[in-house]
Amino acid sequence: MTVPFYVAPEQLMKDRADFARSGIARGRSVVALRYVDGICLVAENRSAALHKVSEIYDRIGFAAVGRYNEFENLRIAGIRHADLRGYSYDRRDVTARGLANAYAQLLGTIFSSGGEKPYEVELVVAEVGETPGGDQLYRITYDGSITDESDVAVIGGSADRIATTVAAGMKPTQSLGDAVRGAVTALSGAAALGVDALEVAVLDRTRSQARKFRRLSGPELTDLMAGPASPTKRKRSKAPELGSDATGSAVRAES
Amino acid sequence: MSSPRTPGLSRDLLNEHTTSFADLVGRVSPELLPAQRSSTADLAPTATTIVALTTPDAVVMAGDRRATMGHTIAQRDIEKVFGADEYSLVGIAGSAGLSIEMVRLFRVELEHYEKLEGVSLSLDGKANRLSALIRGNLGLALQGFVVVPLLAGWDQDRAVARIFSYDATGGRYEESHFFAVGSGAPYARGALKKLYRPDFTVVDAVTAAVQSLVDAADDDAATGGPDLARRIFPVVWVASADGVRRVPDIEVGEAVDAVVSARRSRPDGPGAPLL
Numbered sequence: 001m002t003v004p005f006y007v008a009p010e011q012l013m014k015d016r017a018d019f020a021r022s023g024i025a026r027g028r029s030v031v032a033l034r035y036v037d038g039i040c041l042v043a044e045n046r047s048a049a050l051h052k053v054s055e056i057y058d059r060i061g062f063a064a065v066g067r068y069n070e071f072e073n074l075r076i077a078g079i080r081h082a083d084l085r086g087y088s089y090d091r092r093d094v095t096a097r098g099l100a101n102a103y104a105q106l107l108g109t110i111f112s113s114g115g116e117k118p119y120e121v122e123l124v125v126a127e128v129g130e131t132p133g134g135d136q137l138y139r140i141t142y143d144g145s146i147t148d149e150s151d152v153a154v155i156g157g158s159a160d161r162i163a164t165t166v167a168a169g170m171k172p173t174q175s176l177g178d179a180v181r182g183a184v185t186a187l188s189g190a191a192a193l194g195v196d197a198l199e200v201a202v203l204d205r206t207r208s209q210a211r212k213f214r215r216l217s218g219p220e221l222t223d224l225m226a227g228p229a230s231p232t233k234r235k236r237s238k239a240p241e242l243g244s245d246a247t248g249s250a251v252r253a254e255s
Numbered sequence: 256m257s258s259p260r261t262p263g264l265s266r267d268l269l270n271e272h273t274t275s276f277a278d279l280v281g282r283v284s285p286e287l288l289p290a291q292r293s294s295t296a297d298l299a300p301t302a303t304t305i306v307a308l309t310t311p312d313a314v315v316m317a318g319d320r321r322a323t324m325g326h327t328i329a330q331r332d333i334e335k336v337f338g339a340d341e342y343s344l345v346g347i348a349g350s351a352g353l354s355i356e357m358v359r360l361f362r363v364e365l366e367h368y369e370k371l372e373g374v375s376l377s378l379d380g381k382a383n384r385l386s387a388l389i390r391g392n393l394g395l396a397l398q399g400f401v402v403v404p405l406l407a408g409w410d411q412d413r414a415v416a417r418i419f420s421y422d423a424t425g426g427r428y429e430e431s432h433f434f435a436v437g438s439g440a441p442y443a444r445g446a447l448k449k450l451y452r453p454d455f456t457v458v459d460a461v462t463a464a465v466q467s468l469v470d471a472a473d474d475d476a477a478t479g480g481p482d483l484a485r486r487i488f489p490v491v492w493v494a495s496a497d498g499v500r501r502v503p504d505i506e507v508g509e510a511v512d513a514v515v516s517a518r519r520s521r522p523d524g525p526g527a528p529l530l
Contacts, residue, residue: 076269079371080271083366101263
């Protein structure tokens with residue numbers, strides 16, 4: 001008769017955590033940081049179609065790193081959760097806090113249940129407030145733990161190093177250009193990242209529409225990365241940004 | 256099945272395979288669908304006239320502000336025209352409570368698809384989704400709670416403004432140039448037949464819409480005319496390549512004042528040439 005192989009629970013959890021962490025560490029990082037008019041989400045992403053940063057609800061954005069199919073599933077479930085809640089109560093009743101808790105519960109359950117492999121993902125749920133005081137940033141890890149970040153949240157491979165760099169150079173009253181440039185500098189390794197290697201979106205509280213999420217790409221992003229020296233004409237700032245493929249001409253910015 | 260009131264992210268949400276919000280609600284919380292709601296038969300107010308007309312680069316939709324319950328005016332400042340998403344408008348005539356709920360569902364339906372798929376539906380796709388929602392209401396329509404929306408929008412693929420009308424079974428019909436729905440629609444449509452020009456500017460179209468609503472209010476008890484004392488004017492929206500916008504009350508007020516003052520000398524409105 002065979003004796004069941006005994007594994008201590010501490011060891012089991014450690015193995016699962018190591019597994020999830022190594023999966024996440026392979027991915028490139030995403031930075032979410034505050035600027036004067038809202039929250040800016042910056043990711044290194046060479047694909048124009050597979051997003052790491054996306055819209056969940058009127059004031060809520062989502063950023064993720066790790067295994068694409070897993071966080072895409074979580075993104076869709078989050079949109080469904082938010083739309084259902086907003087439809088059954090009111091649009092104002094959908095909050096980042098509620099959504100972050102829902103994600104945390106799901107990830108925590110999966111992590112500690114023996115049946116499934118843990119999700120190899122880290123998420124940021126961001127909500128832009130009516131005023132800067134209402135801005136919220138939550139970082140959720142593979143095991144379901146939530147961190148409530150004040151100004152900067154970084155997820156992915158070298159999150160700690162990048163978070164230190166970004167936090168050192170930022171203040172919440174900075175302009176959007178400063179926020180994007182700061183995030184890109186921190187994300188860049190030896191070579192600076194160009195516009196075509198970036199996915200940038202903002203939750204902009206000054207936007208007149210109820211939906212505050214907007215993608216920045218193409219010439220607008222090039223202008224922002226070039227800095228205040230060049231005359232930045234913010235065209236299309238009122239134009240609706242539907243979908244994604246507004247990349248247009250991918251101009252490499254030398255900054 | 257889960258309900259949206261349970262805390263946490265339900266596993267059901269991970270296992271669905273639909274991009275349709277209406278289908279999702281039907282499966283996860285069917286009691287939230289407007290068609291599933293029961294209502295007290297004689298007590299539901301009715302919303303009335305909606306008109307829409309196209310110009311070369313936009314479409315204008317306007318609705319009066321009256322809701323009636325039998326012979327009583329239930330509300331004198333109800334809003335019956337809404338922006339459905341960034342490029343389309345929906346106006347409602349029929350049972351007011353169900354209609355407004357259906358518009359709410361339709362708006363989430365469009366936004367839900369757009370967020371999940373990353374692109375918005377084509378205008379024909381939106382028109383077909385609205386058909387399906389109306390068909391879902393057929394049971395209540397047979398009991399007298401009819402919902403008759405009018406959909407108009409800017410078709411980004413074809414760069415034209417388009418109008419769709421519906422019947423109670425969800426039948427969808429594309430209209431050319433202009434259309435009206437609701438109890439005052441025959442009068443409004445008659446007015447637009449005489450007034451409409453294909454080369455209207457948006458300002459002209461707003462004036463024509465106000466003219467047609469005044470004519471509808473003139474002959475239909477359930478349609479409210481402009482309320483000059485309270486300054487309650489029709490709700491007017493415009494959809495164009497720049498997106499949708501509501502025409503501010505000040506601009507609608509100017510059109511209303513012009514129409515009303517012209518009717519002091521000719522109460523039936525402008526005359527059309529005989530031939």
